[in-house]
Amino acid sequence: MIELDRAGRSFKVRREVVHAVRDLSFGIAAGEFVGYLGPNGAGKSTTIKMLCGILTPTSGTVRVAGLDPSRRRTALARRVGVVFGQRTTLWWDLPLRDSFELIRLLYKVDRKIYQERLAELTETLDLGAFARTPVRQLSLGQRMRGDLAAALLHAPDVLVLDEPTIGLDVVSKAGIRDFLRRLNAEQGTTVLLTTHDLGDIERLCRRVMLIDHGRLAFDGTLEELMATAPGEETIEDVVTRLYTGGAPPERAPQR
Known part of the structure; x- marks a missing residue:
């Protein structure tokens, strides 16, 4: 690999x-x-x-x-998915879910597959409570969970x-x-x-x-x-x- x-x-x-x-x-x-x-x-x-x-x-x-x-x-x-702990790949002023949608478009992930994958990651990483929160307002732990999800949306x-x-x-x-x-x-x-x-x-x-x-x-x-x-x-x-x-x-x- x-x-x-x-x-x-x-x-x-x-x-x-x-x-x-x-x-x-x-x-x-x-x-x-x-x-x-x-x-x-x-x-x-x-x-x-x-x-x-x-x-x-x-x-x-x-x-x-x-x-x-x-x-x-x-x-x-x-x-390949990449996560840098000291840098985010998310859009700072956008809600977390909007960053995910932009990533879907960048990677050209089929919408149905994306929705299934996002639902799985949201449940596993417990993202639901802050999915609508702008990235700049997230705690470090929340942002890292968001970055992990972003790196894995394209499987x-x-x-x-x-x-x-x-x-x-x-x-x-x-x-x-x-x-x-x-x-x-x-x-x-x-x-x-x-x-x-x-x-x-x-x-x-x-x-x-x-x-x-x-x-x-x-x-x-x-x-x-x-x-x-x-x-x-x-x-x-x-x-x-x-x-x-x-x-x-x-x-x-x-x-």
Whole structure:
């Protein structure tokens, strides 16, 4: 479903070449739920932008659903849904339901199919209470549920999530996690999740990839990741050790 073969992306910054991603190779099969981790500047966002066709790789190849994202962006848009936690794809001054209708027109979704899909998403994500509310008046948790629905209205095969639970309260976060878990299990949607919230990874992902300085540093199951740092109790400690090359910071004593 997703394939990268020695993919790289470099930029020129003040006459110097910066390699945001280099020699990146991995594959994600249909139906997988994969966590993609890395510190700020590691290359996560660059990878996502290459997968979505926003950036063209400067070396290697990228394929999503059998398509070259940079050359087949329109065709790819029908197969992929994207949610950026810090940016909305909804129209700020329009009621949520009007944003959904515009998205239906953009993706040319049949009205009957759209109505069925919207009814399902409205019930599952509990959107009914604020469907008529302008997006600018929604709480962060409500907006994120709206963005998730918007990304899924055209029934994509692949869902790419960039920090989908950032800034959410405990209840909102739990609701979105539960929705994503069921979406993957019941509909077989392939999900690639980038996040700094390792609770998302622990509760949702069966496979984890770590990127550092543009290169893949780890690819395996959560159990295999924990085994890389014997004696550590949490995934946060393990990831910290992998990235710092030393002992994780001391945890505050429990009271």
